[in-house]
Each structure stands twice: as structure tokens, then as C-alpha cells.
Amino acid sequence: MSQIVIDPEACKGCGLCVQACPQGVLTQGRDLNSKGYFYAQVTAQMRCIGCRLCCITCPDVAIRMRIHGTFYRYFQY
Numbered sequence: 001m002s003q004i005v006i007d008p009e010a011c012k013g014c015g016l017c018v019q020a021c022p023q024g025v026l027t028q029g030r031d032l033n034s035k036g037y038f039y040a041q042v043t044a045q046m047r048c049i050g051c052r053l054c055c056i057t058c059p060d061v062a063i064r065m066r067i068h069g070t071f072y073r074y075f076q077y
């Protein structure tokens with residue numbers, strides 16, 4: 001079972017992950033982070049199929065995936 005975790009302070013609210021998710025797990029939130037961005041939020045975790053498209057798509061590497069207790073962050077160069 002995978003769990004998606006978005007870091008609100010790393011998110012710039014671009015919405016790319018929301019568009020990329022085939023399951024409608026993520027939404028553009030209505031809360032602002034400290035930089036003034038409406039950060040993305042996980043609103044339907046139960047629909048996640050663990051495809052990682054959101055993690056790969058995020059240009060700011062703000063999304064981590066937790067699989068069997070271990071957090072994975074993708075494409076952080």
C-alpha cells in the first residue's frame with residue numbers, strides 16, 4: 001500500500017501533479033503556504049494505484065511516496 005505525501009512548503013502550486021494523476025487523488029488546495037502558493041493536497045488517498053506519475057512530474061520534487069514504511073523521493077538531482 002502506497003501513501004503520497006506532499007510537502008506544502010516545497011510546492012509552488014503549479015498543478016502539474018493534479019493533471020498527471022490518472023486517479024484524481026490530488027487537488028489544488030485552498031490553503032496558502034508561507035510563500036503564498038496554493039499548494040496541492042492529497043484528497044483521495046484510497047484511489048491511489050502507486051503509479052508514481054505525480055512524483056515524477058513534480059518539478060520541485062515536493063512529492064514523496066511511502067511504500068511499506070519507507071519514503072521515496074524521485075528525481076532529486
Ligand code: SF4
Nearest residue numbers: 021048049051052054
Ligand atoms: S502515484 Fe499515481 S495514482 Fe497515486 S497520487 Fe500519484 S499519480 Fe495519482
Ligand code: SF4
Nearest residue numbers: 011012014015017058
Ligand atoms: S507538481 Fe509539485 S509544485 Fe506543482 S502543484 Fe504538484 S506538488 Fe506542487
